[in-house]
Amino acid sequence: MARTRFHRIVRAAWPRVLAIGLLLGIWQLLVVVGVTSPGGLPLPGPGDAIAEMGYLTSQGVLIPALLKTLERAAIGYSLALGLGTAIGLAVARIPVLRAGVGSLLAGLQSLPSVVWVPIATLFLAIGGQVENAMYFVVIMGAFPSIAMGVMSAYDHIPPLTFSLARSMGARGPQFYRHFIFSASLPGYVAGMKQAWAFSWRSLMAAELIIGSVASSGLGPILDDGRSLLDVPEMFAAVLTILVVGIAVNDLVFAPLERGLLRRRGLVPA
Amino acid sequence: MNVALAPHPPVLSIATDQAFVTLRGVTKVFGSGRRAVTALQDVSLDVADGEFVCILGASGCGKSTLLSLIAGLDRLTKGSINIADGRPAVMFQEPALLPWLTVRRNVELPLRIRKVPADERGRTVNRLLAMVGLIDFADSRPHELSGGMRQRCALARALAQDSQLLLMDEPFAALDAITRDQLHDDLNRIWQETGRTIVFVTHNVREAVRLGDRVVLMTPRPGRVAREWDVDITRPRELDAPEVAALASEITARLRAGGSADGTH
Numbered sequence: 227m228a229r230t231r232f233h234r235i236v237r238a239a240w241p242r243v244l245a246i247g248l249l250l251g252i253w254q255l256l257v258v259v260g261v262t263s264p265g266g267l268p269l270p271g272p273g274d275a276i277a278e279m280g281y282l283t284s285q286g287v288l289i290p291a292l293l294k295t296l297e298r299a300a301i302g303y304s305l306a307l308g309l310g311t312a313i314g315l316a317v318a319r320i321p322v323l324r325a326g327v328g329s330l331l332a333g334l335q336s337l338p339s340v341v342w343v344p345i346a347t348l349f350l351a352i353g354g355q356v357e358n359a360m361y362f363v364v365i366m367g368a369f370p371s372i373a374m375g376v377m378s379a380y381d382h383i384p385p386l387t388f389s390l391a392r393s394m395g396a397r398g399p400q401f402y403r404h405f406i407f408s409a410s411l412p413g414y415v416a417g418m419k420q421a422w423a424f425s426w427r428s429l430m431a432a433e434l435i436i437g438s439v440a441s442s443g444l445g446p447i448l449d450d451g452r453s454l455l456d457v458p459e460m461f462a463a464v465l466t467i468l469v470v471g472i473a474v475n476d477l478v479f480a481p482l483e484r485g486l487l488r489r490r491g492l493v494p495a
Numbered sequence: 496m497n498v499a500l501a502p503h504p505p506v507l508s509i510a511t512d513q514a515f516v517t518l519r520g521v522t523k524v525f526g527s528g529r530r531a532v533t534a535l536q537d538v539s540l541d542v543a544d545g546e547f548v549c550i551l552g553a554s555g556c557g558k559s560t561l562l563s564l565i566a567g568l569d570r571l572t573k574g575s576i577n578i579a580d581g582r583p584a585v586m587f588q589e590p591a592l593l594p595w596l597t598v599r600r601n602v603e604l605p606l607r608i609r610k611v612p613a614d615e616r617g618r619t620v621n622r623l624l625a626m627v628g629l630i631d632f633a634d635s636r637p638h639e640l641s642g643g644m645r646q647r648c649a650l651a652r653a654l655a656q657d658s659q660l661l662l663m664d665e666p667f668a669a670l671d672a673i674t675r676d677q678l679h680d681d682l683n684r685i686w687q688e689t690g691r692t693i694v695f696v697t698h699n700v701r702e703a704v705r706l707g708d709r710v711v712l713m714t715p716r717p718g719r720v721a722r723e724w725d726v727d728i729t730r731p732r733e734l735d736a737p738e739v740a741a742l743a744s745e746i747t748a749r750l751r752a753g754g755s756a757d758g759t760h
Contacts, residue, residue, distance in 0.1 A: 386591045389568050393585040394656060396608050404604060408595045490594040491638020 267457050275461035282462055287447065292466060295433065295443040298357065302364025303425045309365060310372025310421065311414075317373065318380035328377070331370050339367030339424070340431035347436055356441050360432045367428025368421040375417010379410030412486050419479040426471050444470075513579075514541035515692045516565065516660065520574035523560055534560045536717035537574070544579070544659070547686055547693045549707030551700060551746070557718025558696045562664050565694065584656035588665045590645035592637040598648050599624070599633040605656040623651040626685060643674035650682070654689065663695045667702070676734055679705055683731050700743045700750065705732045710746060722749060 250272045257271040270278070282288035317323045317331070346359035383406070391405045433445020444467050451459030487493045523535040534557040542548050552558045563569045565576055566585045584605075592601050599620055606616045624630045627647040637645055646666055653661055667675045683706060686693055697703050703710045707726050714721040724746060728738045 384591075386587060386589060387593075389563075389585070389587070390591050392568055393566055393582070394605050394608050395582055400608055404608065405593075408593065411595070486595075489636060491636060492594075 263457075265455075267455060270458040270461050274458045275465050278458035278462035279466060282447070282459070288462070288466065291442045291444055291447050292470070294441070295429065295445070296470070298360050298433075298443065299364065299425060299429050302361045302429060303368055303422065305361060306365045306368035306421060306425060307372055307418065310369035310417075311376055313369070314373035314376025314417075315380075318377045324377075331373050331377075334366070335370035335374055335424075337366075338431075339363055339428040340435075342366045343432055343435045346432070351436060356436050359436055360429065363428050363432040364425045368425035371421035371424050372417050375414055375420065376410065379413025379417070380406070382413055383409045412483070412490070412492070415479065415483050415486060419475065419483065422474060422479060423471070426467075426474070430467060513544065515544040515546070515579045516540070516542040516694065517577040518561075518565070518574070519576075521561070521564060521571055521576060522573035523557070523564060523569070524572045533717035535564075536719050538713075538718065538720055539574075540711060540720065542692060542694060544692055545690050547695065547706060547708045549703035549710045550694065550696045550713060551698070551703040551710050551750075552713035552718070553698060553715060553750070556713040556715035558698075558713050559664050560718065561713075562662050562694065562696050566662050578660060580659050582656075582658060583660040583662050584653040584658040586646075586649050586653045586661065586663045586666045588668055590637070590642075590649040592645055592648055592652075594637050597634050597636055598629055598640070601637070601648055602651045602655050605652060609657075619655065620651075623654050626654070626688070627651045627681065641674075642670050643678060646670065646678060647681070650685070654685070654691075660692045660694070663693060665697055666695075668697070668699070675702070679734070680731060682706065687730070700746050701734055701739060704728075704739050704743045704746065705734055712746060712749065 253272050257269050261269040263269075279288060313327070313331070317327050340363075342363050343359075346362045347356075349359075350362055351359035387405055387409055391401050396404055430445055433441075433443045434449055437443045437446045437449070444463050448460055448463035448467075451457065451463060484493065518538055518540040521535055521538040521540075522533070525532045525534055538557075538561060540548075550558045550561065560569065562585075564571050565578070566583055568585070592598075593604070596604065602620045602623055603616050606619060611619070620633075621630065624633055627650055629644060629647050629651065632640060632644060632648075637648065640648065649666070653663075667678050670678065679702065695703075695706060704726055710724045710726060712721045712723070713719065724742065726742065728736070728742070732739050
């Protein structure tokens with residue numbers, strides 16, 4: 227049992243390990259070749275960046291900053307999830323809204339949410355209240371993906387499902403609970419996954435620009451490194467940001483999506 | 496005992512004069528103006544309580560449209576449809592099982608929607624799954640079942656709606672001949688056990704003759720009733736029994752003779 231489990235983990239992990247190894251190899255190669263900034267700062271290697279992560283952790287900087295950033299991401303994402311779901315459902319079910327708001331949502335989705343940062347700073351970050359401004363930027367980055375996910379999930383429900391619901395006499399809450407929500411779940415989760423990527427990017431943009439003023443987080447560490455010309459610190463921050471992005475995707479969304487699809491017979495078990 | 500001389504078995508559900516389903520002058524037009532297509536024209540039909548009526552016709556004769564009108568899934572243009580009791584249960588050509596639910600939960604769904612208490616739901620679902628022969632697959636998911644088993648599950652779910660009227664829209668058309676034969680036997684048995692009223696749409700003449708108390712032939716463009724046959728053949732009927740074959744070829748000849756309805760209406 228333990229053996230097969232071990233083998234399964236190895237089999238699932240090796241392509242990923244290989245890819246990471248390849249990336250680190252290329253990175254190290256650039257260091258060996260001697261790449262420097264125009265100002266003469268040497269490019270730190272993967273080892274330096276990881277050592278810097280250890281140092282920042284030991285100094286009690288990295289973990290609190292990571293937690294602060296994750297807190298912002300969680301709050302902003304949750305708000306975006308609520309807003310996006312409500313808007314998506316309304317737009318999917320109400321034809322007038324679909325005609326009007328549908329294309330607007332697609333536009334908002336392609337709008338880089340970093341453009342909201344100056345506006346959010348001006349209107350929401352009053353008296354050092356930077357958190358509200360960050361939530362706003364995250365929401366603007368993530369909610370269109372959620373809403374679009376809901377809409378497309380709804381559109382992909384087979385018409386027969388609606389006939390079935392009607393012939394069973396399912397109405398109102400029952401109709402939504404037993405048919406609409408379950409039927410649109412895979413598309414919804416796909417939207418959630420994409421929205422996570424958008425919200426993480428948006429948050430980093432917001433933290434880089436706003437956060438360095440008054441607050442902690444991964445973005446401020448990166449900005450701090452830049453202003454102190456501490457290149458390993460900058461790389462430590464980038465690496466941490468990357469690892470969080472991968473971890474949330476691999477540990478939260480990928481299993482959720484895989485489980486959903488497997489139960490429905492849409493991927494081999 | 497000579498089978499040919501055997502008396503008719505007792506009829507379990509006696510067709511009374513009182514119609515359970517009454518269709519009068521049912522007309523359905525899709526679209527409007529010059530592009531309007533009359534799918535059904537002036538269809539009148541009575542179905543008695545407990546009767547098994549097969550509506551037979553080539554593709555495009557409006558038989559499925561007729562069924563969805565009776566099911567209340569579409570609006571009629573003209574005429575009237577009366578059903579003595581409640582909302583009919585519908586079985587589609589595709590099983591239309593919900594892929595995120597197990598077999599048991601799929602069958603249970605109509606009971607949940609009707610807010611039947613949990614213990615009663617469990618008993619009913621077990622009884623229905625036993626009836627369609629799926630009790631060992633109660634916890635399987637639809638994608639793990641064969642085509643025939645999916646339709647059995649859909650049948651159990653339709654029966655769980657506890658509606659006296661069961662509408663079936665070519666439910667076995669996508670199945671292989673052997674599986675279809677088994678499902679015919681099962682449906683015949685289940686109909687006799689439950690005494691439901693069944694309106695069964697098909698383009699398969701033998702299927703109609705094998706299952707129906709009555710076969711209603713429809714002709715296309717516009718869809719109307721061409722002729723009806725009462726099927727007085729002892730049940731259960733074999734697909735290749737001589738009486739079935741004889742009536743089927745009579746109906747097929749009438750079907751080939753073509754389009755328009757003759758003086759029968």
